[in-house]
Amino acid sequence: MTAASHDAEFPVARPRRLRRGPALRRLVAETRVLPENLILPMFVKEGLTEPVAISSMPGQVQHTRDSLRKAAREAVEAGVGGLMLFGIPEHKDAVGSQADDPDGVVQVALRDLAAEVGDDIVVMADLCLCEYTDHGHCGPLEQDGHVNNDLTLERYASIAAAQAEAGAAVVAPSGMMDGQVGAIRDGLDRAGFPHVPILAYAAKYASVFYGPFREAAEGAPQFGDRSGYQQDPANVRESLREVALDVAEGADMVMVKPGLAYLDVVAKVAESSPVPVSAYQVSGEYAMIEAAAEKGWLDRERAILETLTSYRRAGAEQILTYWATEAARLLR
C-alpha cells in the first residue's frame, strides 16, 4: 500500500501547513545542495598573457596559468568539491599530440594546481582529444572521416598516464569511444597509477547545448558532427547500457551529460548505478539562464539554485557547473 492511501483528506489534510514560513520549509526539505558536491569546469589556454572572456558564457574565461591558480584558490575558499580542467593547446594536429605531452597545457596546469591547492579540492582532468586535434573530433580519423575507435583508445590510455603523472586526482574520459574506460584503467595501472579513479562520462548525448563550450574550448568539429559517437537524444535504454559497460570496465563514478534536458536519464541511472552518479550542467544551460537574466526575464540566483536542486532531486550526487564557486557562496 502506498503512503498516499493512508493520508487524511481535506480539511484534515492541509499540505500548505508545512509551507508556512522559511524555517518550516527548510526543516522538511527533502533535497539539499552542498558546496562539496559541486565541481567547477575550468578552461586554461596555452600562451595567454591575459584571461580571455568567453562571449557566449558571460562571466567565464579562458584562463592563463596565473588566473587559473587564482580561480582555483577561490573555489577552494568557497568550499567547492572539485575542479574539472580543460586545456586548449597552441598547436593542434591530426592525432592531438599535445594531449599527452608532459609539457602539454593541461599537464602544466595540473602541476600548477598541485602546488596551489594540493589536496584541498579534487583536481580532475577532462580526458578527450577534440581540443587537441586540428579536425576537432574526439580521436584520430579513418579515411572516411569516422573516428577510429581502437586507435583512439591507445591515445586515451597514454593521455590518462600523462595526466596522472602530472597530478590529476581523477581522470574523466568524455570521448564516448567504446572500451575507453577499460583501456584507460589498463593504461593507468601499467603506468603505476592503480589508485587514480576514473569518472566516466558514461551517458553523453550529441547535444545542441554544448554550443558555447565549443567556443570556450575551441574544439568544434571542423566537419560533420559527433553523432557517430555521442548518444541520440531519443534514447534512454542505451544510457543504462553505457553505464553498465563503463562500470564493468572499472568506472569508479559515472556521469550523465547534459543534465537539465536529461533529468529522466539522471534519475534512471541513479536508481541502478552501483557507483556515484554525477551530472553536467553544460555550457548551453549556463548560457540560457545568463542570457535570460541579462534581459531581466528571470531571477538569476534563484534560477541557479533551483536548477541545482533539481539535479540533486533527480539523483545526481555531484554536479558539474560553471556557477560552482558562486553557488557554493550562496549556499553557505
Ligand code: PBG
Ligand atoms: C569534449 C567535451 C565537450 C563538453 C565537455 N567535454 C564538448 C563536446 O562533446 O562537444 C561539453 C561541456 C559543455 O558544454 O559545457 N568531449
